[in-house]
Amino acid sequence: MKKITRYAVLASIFFLNVASMCSSDYDSTSSTDFTPIINTVSLGTWRITSFIDSDVDETSHFTGYNFTFNSSNGKVTASNSSNTYTGSWSITKEDSNDDNPSNDLDFNIAFTSPENFVDLTDDWNIVSRTDTKIQLVSVSGGSGGTDYLTFEKN
Numbered sequence: 001m002k003k004i005t006r007y008a009v010l011a012s013i014f015f016l017n018v019a020s021m022c023s024s025d026y027d028s029t030s031s032t033d034f035t036p037i038i039n040t041v042s043l044g045t046w047r048i049t050s051f052i053d054s055d056v057d058e059t060s061h062f063t064g065y066n067f068t069f070n071s072s073n074g075k076v077t078a079s080n081s082s083n084t085y086t087g088s089w090s091i092t093k094e095d096s097n098d099d100n101p102s103n104d105l106d107f108n109i110a111f112t113s114p115e116n117f118v119d120l121t122d123d124w125n126i127v128s129r130t131d132t133k134i135q136l137v138s139v140s141g142g143s144g145g146t147d148y149l150t151f152e153k154n
Contacts, residue, residue, distance in 0.1 A: 034091040034105065040131055041089075042071035046151040053119055054145030061116040066154060076109065078117060087111035092123070107136055124149060 046069070048062040064080040069089055076089040090108045107124045111117035124136035132153040139146050 037091050037105065037107070037126070037129060037134075038071050040129065041069040041134065041151075045154045046134075047154055048149065049152045050148060050150040051120070052148040054140070054147060058116070058119065061119075067151065076111075078111075085111060085114065085117050087117065087121075107134070120149065122147065 045066040047066060048059060051057070051059045051062060062078075065078045066080070068077045068079075070076070074088050074090055076087045078085045078087070088108075088110045092106050092108060093104075105126055107126050108122075109124065110121045122138045124138050127135040127137050129135075134151045136149040136151075137146060138149075
């Protein structure tokens with residue numbers, strides 16, 4: 001009986017230790033280092049795999065567009081076989097009380113046209129980041145709607 005108890009305790013310690021080490025999400029509340037995010041985004045091209053605008057799936061508006069984030073001039077370019085649109089992007093530390101968490105890094109995107117791309121204009125909170133996927137969220141101030149935006153590397 002002692003042997004079974006000992007193994008159960010050792011197994012519990014092992015699983016707790018492993019669980020504490022496994023986290024692929026980017027914790028935007030504890031980091032102010034922009035460099036890893038900038039390096040990830042500025043390499044290669046990206047596509048929007050999900051854009052939910054206040055519970056409405058608008059992902060199809062961006063089908064076929066590749067996004068290039070230029071770190072040297074802060075420009076983002078979206079292009080497909082016939083159109084190219086240019087906007088701006090940046091990463092900033094947001095420490096005001098306008099969002100939650102209030103001490104995080106924001107992924108800022110701004111387009112002035114066309115209308116579908118203007119919908120991307122926001123200071124997005126970074127939910128998670130890997131080398132191939134960035135998930136963003138924005139809670140609207142007035143209407144309280146929540147928007148979700150996901151970029152995946154091509």
